[in-house]
Structures are given as structure tokens and as C-alpha cells.
Amino acid sequence: MAADSILLLSxxxxxxxxxxxxxxxxTATGVKDGKFTVLQLVEALGQSLxxxxxxxxxxxxxxxxxxxxxxxxxxxxxxxxxxxxxxxNRLKDHYVITPPVLQGLxxxxxxxxxxxGSAVSMLRSLFQDVHVQVRLEGxxxxxxxxFVQSMDGERDPRNLLLAFxxxxxxxxxxxxxxxxxxxxxxxxxxxxxxxxxxxPSDPHGITKEELxxxxxxVLTGTPRFAxxxxxxxxxxxxxxxxxxxxxxxxTLTAGVSQYEHKDLAEFLEGLWASLRREVFQTASEKxxxxxxxxLTALTSCLSRSVLSSDSEDSLSTFLDLVLxxxxxxxxxxxxxxxxxxxKLLQAACSASDRASHIITAAVMPxxxxxxxxxxxxxxxxxxxxxxxxxxKFQIFKLINCIGALPLPLMFFLNLPFNIRSAExxxxxxxxxxLTLLCSEPMEHDNERAVSERRSHxxxxxxxxxxxxxxxxxxxVVQESTPVxxxxxxxxxxxxxxxxxxxxxxxxxxxxxxxQTASRAVSLFLHGDVSFLPDNSFPSHIQLxxxxxxxxxxxxxxxxxxxxxxxxxxxxxxxxxxxLLSELEEMSCACSHPLSYTSAAKCFAGLxxxxxxxxxxxxxxxxxxxxxxxxxxxxxxxxxxVAKALLLRYHPLFTTLTxxxxxxxxxxxxxxxxxxxxxxxxxDSADILNRGCHADVRIMYRQRFxxxxxxxxxxxxxxAPQEKxxxxxxxxxxxxxxxxxxxxxxxxxxxxxxLLEALSCPDQGVQLSTLSCLxxxxxxxPPVLVQQLxxxxxxxxxxxxxxxxxxxxxxxxxxxxxxxxxEHEVLPFRARVLRALARPLDDKKRLVRSxxxxxxxxx
Numbered sequence: 019m020a021a022d023s024i025l026l027l028s029x030x031x032x033x034x035x036x037x038x039x040x041x042x043x044x045t046a047t048g049v050k051d052g053k054f055t056v057l058q059l060v061e062a063l064g065q066s067l068x069x070x071x072x073x074x075x076x077x078x079x080x081x082x083x084x085x086x087x088x089x090x091x092x093x094x095x096x097x098x099x100x101x102x103x104x105x106x107n108r109l110k111d112h113y114v115i116t117p118p119v120l121q122g123l124x125x126x127x128x129x130x131x132x133x134x135g136s137a138v139s140m141l142r143s144l145f146q147d148v149h150v151q152v153r154l155e156g157x158x159x160x161x162x163x164x165f166v167q168s169m170d171g172e173r174d175p176r177n178l179l180l181a182f183x184x185x186x187x188x189x190x191x192x193x194x195x196x197x198x199x200x201x202x203x204x205x206x207x208x209x210x211x212x213x214x215x216x217x218p219s220d221p222h223g224i225t226k227e228e229l230x231x232x233x234x235x236v237l238t239g240t241p242r243f244a245x246x247x248x249x250x251x252x253x254x255x256x257x258x259x260x261x262x263x264x265x266x267x268x269t270l271t272a273g274v275s276q277y278e279h280k281d282l283a284e285f286l287e288g289l290w291a292s293l294r295r296e297v298f299q300t301a302s303e304k305x306x307x308x309x310x311x312x313l314t315a316l317t318s319c320l321s322r323s324v325l326s327s328d329s330e331d332s333l334s335t336f337l338d339l340v341l342x343x344x345x346x347x348x349x350x351x352x353x354x355x356x357x358x359x360x361k362l363l364q365a366a367c368s369a370s371d372r373a374s375h376i377i378t379a380a381v382m383p384x385x386x387x388x389x390x391x392x393x394x395x396x397x398x399x400x401x402x403x404x405x406x407x408x409x410k411f412q413i414f415k416l417i418n419c420i421g422a423l424p425l426p427l428m429f430f431l432n433l434p435f436n437i438r439s440a441e442x443x444x445x446x447x448x449x450x451x452l453t454l455l456c457s458e459p460m461e462h463d464n465e466r467a468v469s470e471r472r473s474h475x476x477x478x479x480x481x482x483x484x485x486x487x488x489x490x491x492x493x494v495v496q497e498s499t500p501v502x503x504x505x506x507x508x509x510x511x512x513x514x515x516x517x518x519x520x521x522x523x524x525x526x527x528x529x530x531x532x533q534t535a536s537r538a539v540s541l542f543l544h545g546d547v548s549f550l551p552d553n554s555f556p557s558h559i560q561l562x563x564x565x566x567x568x569x570x571x572x573x574x575x576x577x578x579x580x581x582x583x584x585x586x587x588x589x590x591x592x593x594x595x596x597l598l599s600e601l602e603e604m605s606c607a608c609s610h611p612l613s614y615t616s617a618a619k620c621f622a623g624l625x626x627x628x629x630x631x632x633x634x635x636x637x638x639x640x641x642x643x644x645x646x647x648x649x650x651x652x653x654x655x656x657x658x659v660a661k662a663l664l665l666r667y668h669p670l671f672t673t674l675t676x677x678x679x680x681x682x683x684x685x686x687x688x689x690x691x692x693x694x695x696x697x698x699x700x701d702s703a704d705i706l707n708r709g710c711h712a713d714v715r716i717m718y719r720q721r722f723x724x725x726x727x728x729x730x731x732x733x734x735x736x737a738p739q740e741k742x743x744x745x746x747x748x749x750x751x752x753x754x755x756x757x758x759x760x761x762x763x764x765x766x767x768x769x770x771x772l773l774e775a776l777s778c779p780d781q782g783v784q785l786s787t788l789s790c791l792x793x794x795x796x797x798x799p800p801v802l803v804q805q806l807x808x809x810x811x812x813x814x815x816x817x818x819x820x821x822x823x824x825x826x827x828x829x830x831x832x833x834x835x836x837x838x839x840e841h842e843v844l845p846f847r848a849r850v851l852r853a854l855a856r857p858l859d860d861k862k863r864l865v866r867s868x869x870x871x872x873x874x875x876x
Contacts, residue, residue: 046088072112083122109147182232189239211265238273244281267308279323317369583623622658666713692747699755746775750786776812829868
């Protein structure tokens with residue numbers, strides 16, 4: 019036996035390294051004569067098959083395959099199972115090894131009785147791991163015809179799953195379907211909708227959901243199927259089976275996302291009739307939701323149409339159908355179809371701005387007329403229809419949309435008292451205020467006219483106060499400011515004149531920079547109002563002080579901020595020490611958010627521009643910030659000053675940085691300290707930027723990271739378990755702002771921490787880390803590939819996060835991981851597909867959409 023083993027090793031070595039092909043025949047003869055078995059040959063090939071040289075590995079596989087061609091008849095079932103597994107694994111190797119592997123599999127399929135399941139297993143491996151697309155494309159439509167013939171009549175779910183996968187590849191990879199497009203559709207659509215239910219003891223693990231999704235990918239994969247699919251969906255929606263209806267609606271939603279308006283034109287009436295019926299008559303919330311989603315997708319597709327001079331506007335044509343069947347129901351609030359009609363209109367409106375304009379213009383006049391004419395009108399219908407449009411603080415978009423309509427004033431005045439909606443109350447205040455502010459009283463030369471003007475003036479003053487009160491959000495301020503300025507431009511006394519002056523000097527600081535600085539500082543520090551036109555201010559006005567709960571004066575510091583912080587660095591701000599002291603006190607002591615935020619930003623903006631040698635008092639201020647463990651120690655002022663110094667590379671910044679890092683270990687302030695790094699590293703939209711002449715050095719983020727990354731790593735390693743999330747959050751907030759090329763460079767030493775951050779219970783840390791990793795995963799460095807097991811495990815866990823944004827971003831990362839080298843990701847394929855089953859049924863459409871994309875790629 020020892021002699022036989024030596025002979026076998028000699029034959030293997032001579033064939034593999036000596037390139038003596040005749041030794042294969044000698045080896046086969048030895049197997050036939052019983053000197054050694056095929057499995058012993060596999061063991062003897064061990065060193066060859068693990069060689070780093072792909073050519074050597076190929077020669078080893080070739081020897082085995084040539085022996086099998088001579089000896090397959092004597093193989094046992096166990097030997098066949100082992101050899102099939104061996105060859106399937108070899109398919110994942112270098113492409114030069116593929117030909118001898120196929121040769122060996124060809125020999126094995128000659129065995130009379132293959133082990134159960136082995137044929138399916140081999141086919142699955144061939145489809146997944148053998149890339150012969152170019153060759154198949156060369157066959158053109160002949161290949162499609164051959165596939166259609168081979169698939170026709172298939173019933174085994176295992177084979178169907180493979181067939182759907184092949185069909186999906188055919189339509190998505192651009193194969194020439196030629197005249198066989200309808201045949202390919204017919205041979206696959208005959209299984210739609212899927213009604214397969216796996217037996218309780220199914221060993222293959224094929225699920226109904228897998229078959230549904232794979233078939234849906236085929237049917238919706240190309241617009242060429244539209245003319246066949248849309249009539250099929252209309253037909254299937256007549257079914258009495260709820261699952262059939264749901265599958266049809268979801269397939270329609272997926273399909274129209276790929277279509278153009280010309281693909282839908284001839285089917286619009288039939289589709290609308292089916293969708294309307296499913297919402298009007300359904301007893302299932304799932305089907306109703308799917309129907310509304312399909313309507314939105316259909317309207318969105320039509321909204322993307324590009325119109326030419328001789329083309330029909332498909333969107334208007336379709337919305338005419340919707341309005342014809344739904345609009346009149348809104349006038350019948352006591353009937354059951356009012357709510358479904360409102361939902362259908364809302365779904366169509368949400369598809370695009372153009373759709374919302376068309377429907378709003380058609381429906382709003384009648385709703386307003388109802389309100390004026392019927393005391394018992396259902397306000398809920400109106401609220402539901404418009405609520406999607408305004409969103410939170412988006413009222414001005416609605417005003418633009420319905421601005422040309424005759425809006426009765428009492429309609430908006432009464433809504434807040436009749437509807438318990440904060441958004442509608444906000445809308446009524448804004449609409450009423452804007453309407454009255456922009457209107458003028460009738461001109462009459464009598465006492466009544468004088469009385470009307472006085473009343474109108476009083477109403478305008480109240481509306482001005484109301485509009486100012488609701489203008490607390492940036493998006494609202496952006497829209498209301500032009501209106502307020504227009505109103506203020508007609509007034510020249512009191513506070514109005516003061517505001518106009520500041521608007522004027524803010525736009526004229528090239529020419530009046532020095533004078534602007536002097537007058538602004540004098541006004542805010544000493545109440546000097548002598549230079550204001552038509553002055554009616556009280557004496558000793560104190561604009562940098564908050565009196566009790568009143569903040570009407572202290573909030574004016576935002577004007578000071580815009581004025582002095584936008585000055586060029588060459589302009590000297592007078593009395594700056596006193597001004598900094600007042601701003602510091604306001605930012606720490608004031609309770610009004612706009613006031614103390616503006617004061618802190620103004621303080622930081624001035625500090626950023628100070629000459630290098632004028633920081634003595636500031637050093638004392640910094641020490642004061644951190645003198646005690648109070649919330650002030652990590653206040654907005656501290657962070658704004660830290661950012662102002664960071665931008666200009668000032669040495670004093672290290673004092674703030676070290677303290678900020680030390681606070682990560684603090685039980686109370688640690689989370690706030692970690693959040694503070696977001697402000698430090700993000701761009702400043704208002705004051706601390708080059709547009710306001712701030713001193714901003716290049717690559718300040720990279721410098722900060724390079725100087726402090728080791729502190730984070732060391733602090734994390736030394737911190738107790740309950741404090742580690744603070745370090746992970748800080749790290750994530752910092753790395754997320756770095757350019758991609760810096761992230762890739764620094765990733766090796768930070769990867770373990772970033773992966774740890776994905777397991778952190780803080781959803782903010784999870785989302786920030788995912789956002790950091792996503793661009794790196796798109797072009798992965800080798801160190802990330804080496805940590806693939808940990809990465810995939812953590813990403814899959816986050817697909818079940820309570821936070822929708824975390825679920826979406828983790829799914830996008832999983833999608834990106836599928837593009838890693840195939841031999842690296844294939845071991846995870848089955849595990850990932852199982853895990854993606856849950857997000858495919860997520861209650862949020864955006865999550866389901868990302869899950870479908872990820873699963874399709876895997």
C-alpha cells in the first residue's frame with residue numbers, strides 16, 4: 019500500500035508540475051486496477067489545490083476530471099456527493115479553473131443515479147458562479163427561445179426559482195428578446211400570482227415570498243412587458259382572492275416605476291377603474307393601502323412625461339378621470355364615499371407638485387364654497403386633503419398653490435376653533451395675517467372711511483404681531499421676511515425704522531463698514547438711538563438685557579450678529595472688550611433661545627477675527643467655562659468659541675478640546691459632549707464661514723482628527739463599559755465629516771471602533787456610523803473586506819432597528835456589500851437573503867423599497 023501511495027504522489031506531481039498529460043491515463047488505470055481510489059486521488063492533490071498559483075490549481079483539477087471521465091461508473095453515492103461538493107466549491111475559484119471543473123461535472127452527471135438534490139445543487143452553482151454572459155448574448159433571441167422551451171410547463175418550486183432568476187437576468191442585462199418578448203412573458207406570467215405554499219416539512223427552504231419577489235422582478239424588469247403586464251393586472255384585480263389583489267397592486271407599483279407615459283396611455287381607464295374599486299369597496303386595509311400606493315406611483319410616472327407640441331398630456335387626462343369620480347363625493351359628507359375619495363385625491367396629489375396643483379385648483383373652490391354655505395360641513399375632509407400639502411411649517415407652499423383662488427377671510431379665521439390641528443391653526447394665522455397685511459382699505463371721503471382706516475390699521479398691527487409670533491422656524495422666516503420687510507418699508511417710526519436701518523446698513527457695509535460697526539455697537543451697548551430717523555425709542559434702551567420673561571428687545575441681538583460678524587477682518591470693531599463681556603453674559607444668563615443663540619454666535623464670530631495677541635481675557639473666559647461641573651460647562655457658547663478657535667488653528671483651542679474629551683467620561687455631560695463634536699466639525703451656515711470673512715484655514719477637520727484620534731481610541735479603551743457609547747458617538751460624529759479619501763486612509767486603525775459603534779444602543783450613533791461607512795463600503799479597502807463577518811452581522815441586526823432611518827441606511831450598506839468580490843460575499847448570500855425577508859414586509863414603504871433593491875442585488 020505504501021508503494022501505491024508513492025506511485026500516486028509521483029503521478030500527481032508529474033502531471034501537475036511536469037505537464038505530462040499522459041500521466042492522467044496512468045492514474046485512471048491505477049484507479050480501475052484498485053491500486054487507489056478517487057478520494058485518495060483528491061487527498062493526493064491537496065498541495066496542488068491549495069497552491070497560490072491559479073495555473074497549478076487548474077492542473078490539479080484537470081487531472082481529477084480526466085480520471086473521472088474514465089472511472090465514473092465505479093463511483094459510490096458517497097463519493098459522488100463528496101466530488102460534487104468539491105467541484106461546486108472550485109467554481110468559486112479563479113476563472114482558469116472553470117473549464118476543468120465543468121469537465122468533471124460533466125463526468126459526474128453520467129452516473130446513472132445521482133444523489134437526491136444534487137442536480138439542483140449543481141445547477142444553482144453553475145448559474146451563480148459561471149459567468150458566460152457574453153457567449154449567451156451572442157446567441158441573441160435564439161437563446162431566449164431556447165430558454166422559453168426549456169422552462170415551459172415547469173412545476174417544481176426549486177426549478178421555478180432558478181428559472182425566474184435566469185429570466186430576471188435576461189431582462190435586466192439587456193439580452194435581445196427579439197420576437198420572443200411575448201413568449202418569455204407568457205412562460206413566466208402563467209405563474210402569476212404565486213399561490214405556492216411550502217409543505218410543513220419542506221427541506222429546501224423555498225418560501226412563497228421568494229417566488230413572488232423573483233417573479234415580480236421578471237415581470238416588471240423591462241418596459242417591453244408593459245403591454246402584456248398591465249392587462250394581466252387589470253384581470254387579476256377582479257379576483258376574489260385577497261392575496262391575488264395585493265400581489266397585483268404591489269406588482270403594478272413596482273412596474274410603473276420603470277415605465278414612461280406612452281407605456282400606460284391605452285390602459286389608464288382600466289387601471290383607474292380597478293384602483294378606484296379597490297379603495298371604494300375593499301374590506302382590507304392592506305389592499306386599500308396598496309391601491310393608494312399604486313395610484314401614487316401611477317401618477318408619478320405620468321408626471322415625469324415630457325410634453326411636445328403635438329403630444330397629449332397624459333397626466334391631465336388621467337387626473338380628469340380621478341376628479342370626475344371623486345370630486346362630487348366631497349360634497350356629500352354624510353355618505354361613506356367621502357373618505358375614500360379624499361384618500362384617492364391625496365394619494366394622487368402626493369405624487370408630484372404638478373399633480374397637486376391640478377387637483378388643488380379643481381377641488382379647493384368647491385370645498386371653500388361648502389364651508390361658507392353649509393354649517394355642518396365635515397372639516398375633517400378638508401383637513402385630510404390639504405394636510406399632506408402643508409406639512410409642518412410648509413404653509414407658504416400651499417399659499418402659492420391656491421393663491422389665485424378667492425379665499426374668504428372667515429374660512430381661515432374660524433378653522434382654528436373648529437379643527438384641533440396645530441398645522442391648520444398655524445395655517446389660519448399665517449393666511450389671515452398675510453391677507454390683511456397685503457390688503458388696503460377702500461378710499462372714501464367721509465367719516466366712515468376714517469373709521470375703517472383706523473380699524474384696518476389696528477387689524478394690521480395685530481396681524482403683524484401674529485405673523486411675527488409664528489415666524490419661529492427658519493423655513494417660515496424665509497417666506498415671511500419679504501412680506502414683513504414690504505410692510506416695514508411703509509413705516510418710518512419706532513421699531514420699524516430701526517429694522518429698516520439695520521437692513522439698509524447690512525447691505526451697504528462695503529461703503530459704510532466702519533460707521534456701521536461704530537453705530538451698531540454704540541446702540542447695543544449704550545442705547546444710543548440718536549442716529550435713527552424719526553426716533554421714538556425710550557431713553558436708556560437696553561438691547562443686550564432680558565427683562566423678566568420679556569424677550570422682545572433681547573432678540574434684536576440677531577441684527578447685531580448679522581451686522582458686526584459679517585464685517586471684513588480689516589474693520590476694527592470698537593469697544594470690543596465690553597461688547598464681548600455683554601454677549602457672554604447674555605449667552606449664559608438669557609432664557610430665550612433666539613437671544614442666547616445669537617449672542618453665542620456673535621461672541622464666537624468676533625473671537626474668530628481677533629488679532630493673535632488679543633486673547634488674554636478670552637483665556638480667563640475659557641477657564642471660567644470649565645470651572646465647575648454644570649451644564650454651562652458645555653454650553654452653546656463654549657462650543658461656538660471652540661469652533662471659532664479651531665477654524666483658525668489657535669493654540670488655545672487645545673484647552674477646550676482636552677476638556678471636551680475629558681467630559682466624555684462624565685455621567686451627566688458625556689452624551690452632550692459627544693454631540694458637541696457635530697457642531698465643531700460641521701460647516702457653519704451663517705457666521706463662521708468665509709462668506710462672512712471668518713478666518714477659516716484649509717483642512718482644519720483633517721488636522722483636528724489627526725491630532726485627536728489617538729485620544730479617542732485610548733479613551734475608549736480605558737473607559738468603563740457604560741461610558742464607551744460616548745466615545746463611539748464622538749468618533750462617529752467626527753469621522754462622518756471627513757472627506758472620503760481621509761476616511762479610507764484612517765479606516766484601518768478605527769475600523770474596530772466603528773464596528774463597535776454599530777452595536778451601540780444609541781440610534782444616533784448607529785445612523786452616524788452607517789452614514790460614515792456607506793461611502794467607504796462602495797469602494798472597500800482590504801481591511802474592510804477582512805472584517806466582512808463582523809460587518810455583515812452588525813448590518814443585518816440593524817435592519818430591525820426601531821428607527822426607520824437606521825433600517826434604510828443599513829439596507830443600503832448591505833446593498834453595497836453585495837458588490838464586494840464574489841468569492842468573499844457568496845458565503846453570506848443565504849444568510850443575508852433570509853435576514854432580508856423581514857424588511858421586505860416592513861410597514862414603511864421606503865424601507866421595503868431599499869430591502870427589495872438589496873435582495874435583488876444579492
